[in-house]
Every structure is written in C-alpha cells, then in structure tokens.
Amino acid sequence: MLLHRAFRGALVGSVALGAMLSVAVAQTELRITWYNDGNEGEVLRDLLDRFEADNPDIKVVIDTVAYKAILESLPVQLAAGEGPDMARVTDLGGLQQHYLDLSPHLSDTAYWETNFGPFLNWLRSNEMPSAIPGFMTQLTVTGPFINKTLFEQAEVAIPGEGATWDDWAAAAKEVADKLDLAIPLAFDRSGHRVSGPAISMGAGFFAADGGPALVDDGLKMMAQKIYDWHEAGVMAKEHWGSVSGTQYLGANEDFANAQVAMYMSGSWQIGQFEEQIGDAFDWWAVPAPCGPSACTGMPGGAALVALKTSEHPEETAKVMEYLSSEPVMAEFYGRTLFVPAHLGLAEKGVDFQTDNPLAKHALEVFAGAVPSISETAFNLQGYPNNRVMFNALISRLGQAIVGEMTLDEAYERMTDDVAKQIAEKERGG
C-alpha cells in the first residue's frame, strides 16, 4: 500500500514537473534594453506583468541600463548582431538601419499611422519609408524651468509672454545677484538643448540642397550669447566648461538644490522634479523664450523600437501592440507624467496622476508648446545625422568658452567636424 502510494506520488510529481517544463520550454523570452529618466521602468514592469499574466507563453525581461549605454554600447551591440528584441532609444534616426518593420505582424497598422504617424517618420529610413518599427514612449519638448520662489524672494518680475532670451538672462542674473546665487542660468550641456534657442535666433541647420549646414548667422548669434553669458557670469563654467568633448552634463541636480534661477532643459524632467523637489520650492515651467525668428524649443523624445536582432518578431509585435494600445498608453503617460506622443490621447487629454500643481502646470506648458515648435526643429529632430551636428556644436563651443580657441575658430572646427564625420559615415563599406 505504502509502495503504491509512493509510486502514485512520484507519478503525479513527474507529470507536474513535466507540465512545468513544457510550459518553460514553450515560453518565449523577449528582452528590452531600457533606461530611466524617472519612474517609467517601474510602470513598464507593472504593465508587462499584466501582459505576461494574459500571455503565459511570453516572458519579457527588462534590462535597465544607463542612458550612456543606450548611446554608446547599444549601437555596437546592434552592429555586431547581438542586440535585444526591443530597446528604448533617443538617437531615433541614427539607428534606423537596425529597426525591425513590425507591420507584417500588426493586426491594425492604421491605428499606428493615425496615432503615431508624424513621429513614425523620425524612425523611418529611405529604404523602409512606410515601416512601423515602434512608437514614442514620450514626446519631449525642450524649454526652461525657473525657480519661482527665488524670483519672488528677489522681487524680480518674471518676464512675460514673448520675452526674449536676453530678457530672461537679465532677469535670472538679477535674481542671482540679489540672492547671492552661484548659477543664474544653466543649460544642459547638450547640442539638442541649444538648437531650439538657435532656431529662435534664425539658425536653419540645413542648406538649400537639404544637406547639413550647422554654422550660419542664427547659430552664431546663439553661440555668441552663450559665450558672453559665461564671460559675464550669467552661466557657470561648471556645466559647459568642466568636461570635454561631446559629454552630456545636466544641471538638474543644481536646479533641484535651488542653486539655479533658470534652467534650460525639457519636459522629461517633470517626473523627476516632482519626486525630488516636490513642493520644496516652486519649480515653474515657462514658455520657450524668443529670438528674432521664433520662440521655439526642440521636439524629441524616446521611442521603444523593435530590432532586427530579434529572433521572435511575432511575439515582439504582440508586446508592442499591447504597449501601444490606447488604454495602456494612457496609463503609461498618466503615471510617468510624460507628454503624450499618441495623437489620440493628446487630443483627448491624459489623466496625469499627480496632485502636484507645479507638475500639472509644467505639463500644460510643455504640451501647449508643441504647436509652436518650428518646422526646422521638427526636421532637425528627424535628421539621421543630427547628433553629429549637436556633438560638434557642444564640443567646440565648450572649447571656446574655456578659452582654448576663439569663437571663429570654433565655428570653423564645427563645420570640419560635421563634414569629416558624415563623410566617414557615407564611406560605408
């Protein structure tokens, strides 16, 4: 009897184990390479847990990496054919050749065209002009934040609608002088951040034949201002002068520590500021300051794209379809406080899950700035070699700021750098 029971137990056990193993064998594992600005990784995991519960045959692993790894390591991985199934990228045009066209696997391509249409063009290459490689996890808009509390304490009037960069720089300097503040105005050390203000000054970024033309009068005007602001102590050399080459350096921590009166960054900081600053002081998003040509920021953002290195395109498409569906996107944008890049949701409005009036105000300001973004800015964002121009701009302007070369020499070098890099890229192989 005992032997019979033991035999039966063993049989049941092996059947269960076999069943478990067969589930494990049948399960497809997909990997997403992801970086975080705020809580979006957490939200994504939560959404994917629900997806996995409904689709036990698919398991999605999120490999969270530093943003630098997305810019520097992922391209090498992809070129070596060793990439993940999906990745969150910001060099939207630069990685085009590695994107997987999901359209053969999607049930409703019209939904993608309707809701992500204009942004899909940023992901499409000339070889695949109608491809659907992914969707924007967020639309970003560059623009400034001010420390309103400091402006109030210094009794300096906040410049109103239509105020120029000079007006804002003067106001920020006045605040800093009155309150003995170290940094009146800070820009992230990023070419993308300078491009919006440069376009406002009249920079065109492209020649008549559509080729890159980084240096023109508009760009020179903005570069001169940044240079002069460093000389006059309006901007601190710690951000633009303290590192070399193309390195990104954000001023978000200095702003969060209330050491900056005005900070030129963008909408992706909202979630982080809500968490870090909360209501410690009034961090206030303001519309893009004006130049003679426009009052524009730069659009941008991050996209979740499917990659050719995926061995499971169908399952990848299934995950992408789920994540891009309207209710999931609504929850994602609502919880992450990202400006929606889903046109349907942008029109209907997203229920942002925050009680913080500062965050709500910032979201309104950045979402409201989208219609006023200049066409040049949109074209620049969609240009596959835009980072070549951004990088040449910051590395050479940085050298001029610390006195290693004159501005004129910097302009010459910027032009050479862009020409050399694009020639190297076009040399192909």
Place this chain on the structure above:
Amino acid sequence: MTAATTEATLRERIGSSTLALVAVPLRALFSAIDYPMRLVQRVVGVVGMPYLFLIPNLAFFGTFVVIPLFINFGFSVTGGTQLYLEDRPYVAGEQYGYLLDCDNVTDVSTCREDRFWRSIYNTITFVFFQVGFLVIFSLITALVLNRKIRARGFFRSVFFFPVLLSPVVVALIWKWILLRDGLLNAFITWLGGEKILFFISPTWAMFWAIFVSIWAHMGFYTLILLAGLQAIPPDLYEAAEMDGTKPSRVFWRITLPLLWPNMLVVIVLALIKGVQIFDEVFVLTGGGPGTSTLFIVQYIYETGFASQVQNFGLAAAASVLLGAVLLVLTLAQLYVAQRREAKAA
C-alpha cells in the same frame, strides 16, 4: 635531517594509511603522465620540451593580445563605420595621415585633428609629473616604512589601502571633496577663504588629476620598493655605520644602487600606466575644462565609441601610434638598464 627520517616523521604524524591514501593516487597519476611525456620528448627532443610547456600560455597570449593587435592594425587602415573588418573599405594610411596632418606640431591649432595633439601634449605633461612625483613619494614612503617606527604595520596598510579601491570609487570620492560645495571648499570657507572652482581651472584640474592618480597608486609602488629595501643585506649598513659614513652617503652609495632594479620596475610600470590613464580622470574631470585633461586613451575612446559616427579606423590608428610610443619607451628603458648592468659587471 635525511629523507628517511623525514618520511618516518611524516608517517608518524599523519599515519601510514593516510600517507598511502595521498601517495598512491599521486604515484599512479605521475606514472600515467610519465609514459606519454617520454614519448613526446622522444619526438620533440629535450630542447623542444620547454616550448611545449609554453604553448598554453602562448595560445592565451596570442588569442587575447597578439591577434587583437593585428586586428587593431587592420582597422587602422580601413574607413567607414562598419563593425566587421571584412565590410570596411581599405584606405591605406589615410587615418594616420589625418592624425599627423599638422603645419606645426608645437601649435595644435594648425593640426587638422587638434584634439589628438592636445591629448598627446596633455598625456606628456601628466606622465612627466605623475611618474616623477610618484617615484619620489613612493621611495620616501618606502624608506620611512622600512624604519622601525611605531605602528609600522598599520601605516603600511594605510598607504596600501587606496590600491584596493576601484578607480571609479577613487575618482568619485575626490570629486565629492573637490566640488564647489565639497569638503575642501567647506574647509577653505571655514578658514575664511573664497571657494575655488577646481574643475574649471585647467591648472587645478591637471593638478588634481595628477594628485589623485598618485594617491591611488602610490601604495603599490611603495610595496615594490619596500620589498627591494628589505632585500638589501643589513651587514652593508652595519659596515657603513662602523666606518662612520654619513646617512646621505649611505643612501646614495648603498641604498639607491641596490634598489635600482626595483626602481626600474617601478618607473617602467608607472610610465606605462601613466600613458594609459583613463578611468580615474574620466570620472574626475571628464577631460575638462575644455580639453585640458583630455588624455590619449580618452581621445581614442571618444573617437571610437562616444560619437554618433563611431570612427573605429581613426581610433585604431591613434592606438597603434600610442602602442608604438610605448614600445619605444620600454625599449629605451631596457637599453638603459642593460647598459647600467653591463657597467656594474
């Protein structure tokens, strides 16, 4: 003590059965190896045997050092952005030509790739001061720690401790100390001084890059010199003392000449590591302000990996040039050392 008594003592201590337990399988193992080894020796000869033993090491060295070296050279004569060598167009010496295209090498602004030359000059400055002071401070520390001072073991550990830290940790610790609101500035303002922005001054940035590097690596070189000092026979010092020789003369005539082999090791290693400096300075200063602490390895890294157009060819050409310079330096040092040894003999 004879072998027989040793074995007897061992047997007594661990017991015959335990000894047999260890010895029997060992004996069997060696006899099993013995036959094929004799066979191999008959084929390759006695002279060939050492080379046979070197094969595993050479295979490892070849796979991970020599082959990549050739691949790197291959990249340096190709262009484009493709990752695989076979997909890249051959451009002969174009990358080298681009790097070396200068009207006047003493004025970097006349060089086509000015950042390469800036990184070269920065590296020379760094190596000159870092290696010089590193050797001097390591020697002084080793001399002090070789004396019978109180808590000598403790101080030896203190000086060696930074060597155990990761370069990134070292750089972050010092960055927190040196920032605008860091510990050092807090101390300076407490003393009534003005805050110093160390990372926006080229001179300060270079100074701290050198200082931090010395701080982090000095313990290792001190240890090498300390070992050398302890190997000097004490009777030489006793004889000098009996002769009434001055301490400075003892140092120059006994300590330094006998320490020279260790000094040479320290100088060669410090020089090579100095030229290869990257991680600490990259985290500490990011190569700034401007390009004033941009060193050659950071230049190679940024050219090859940090740009949107990853220019592997140019980066590879720069690293071949760096390798060539290191090779020349090492050979020069070996030549000097050999000449010195020959003179002494």
